[in-house]
Amino acid sequence: MNIYVGNLPYSTEKEELQEVFEAYGIVESVDIIVDRRSGRSRGYGFVTMPNEDEARQAVEELNGSDLGGRSLRVDFSRPKSEGQRGRRPSRNNQGQHRRQAQNEAEPAKSSGGLFGLIKRKLFG
Secondary structure, eight states, rough: EEEEEESTTTTTOOOHHHHHTTTTOOOOEEEEETTTOOEEEEEEEEEEEEEEEHHHHHHHHHHTTTTEEEOOEEEEEOOOGGSSSSSSHHHHHHHHHHHHHHHSSSSSOOHHHHHHHHHHHHOO
């Protein structure tokens, strides 16, 4: 079971988080998410525990508990939705989708070339 652990102190190491969860059972893996640019922890991570009962107990007992002066947020992680997979679309793609949505919402206008553009700007 994959478990989300949020509100981690930025100084938390993988080994420390693993020890916390090993009190509840076998820990398969621990990942603390770090910022690509700075290499600093982003304050959350994921713990994988193979036994469902042990994982449920860890989630129930560790959610809201204190680690390094911070109240942990512990819950089962949810799979990414289709729109969240991979990288974000580039700004060009976002603009293209925005323009496409605007074009679908507006009635079609004949272009009329440069004169048509000026005419539309002046007279709406």
